[in-house]
Amino acid sequence: MVDLLIDIIYKTHTYFLSMNDSFEAQLSDKQLHFLIIGLLGIGMLLVIYPLFKWMAKKNLTVLISWFYVFTVLVVITFAIEIGQWYSHTGEMDFNDILAGLVGYFAMSFIFLLVVAIIELIKSIFKKK
Known part of the structure; x- marks a missing residue:
């Protein structure tokens, strides 16, 4: 790849x-x-600017943060693979990049699930 x-x-x-x-x-x-x-x-x-502006207006700042972190992680994972190739400390493999980014997707899902559960609990206690 x-x-x-x-x-x-x-x-x-x-x-x-x-x-x-x-x-x-x-x-x-x-x-x-x-x-x-x-x-x-x-x-x-x-x-990207109008998209992020729309997300901010809709109070979707978590998505803005998520996209920013994703972008930085793409750069970091490519840098790691290029560094491994250059220093001969590992194999430069696109699948390593994908594995790392899939890890971010999975952990993001868990994070959002935990936040959703916390928000649900908060809303239940607010009603009482």
Whole structure:
């Protein structure tokens, strides 16, 4: 799976380099990274900001926190696997990344279940 991601990144990078050449823009690799990642980030922000704003309005801040933690965990798990590959201390395996993220999903479910039970108990005592 990592090979597939690397292949997609390679092909995308090659595409943008060929576009740069065909338009004779003479942009350096760093300038292309600046433009492409900047535009990608703004594009993501245009989608994510309204979504998070809606969630905050609906008092779903737990979902905002969950998405933030999930995003950070994706970065951390990839960093761990890349670190293992680089240092030869383990095998770089996409399934390890998936296992870690599934662990987060499972523990999140348990956490939300405990919170729901606590809220249910609180509401029962408030009624009495």
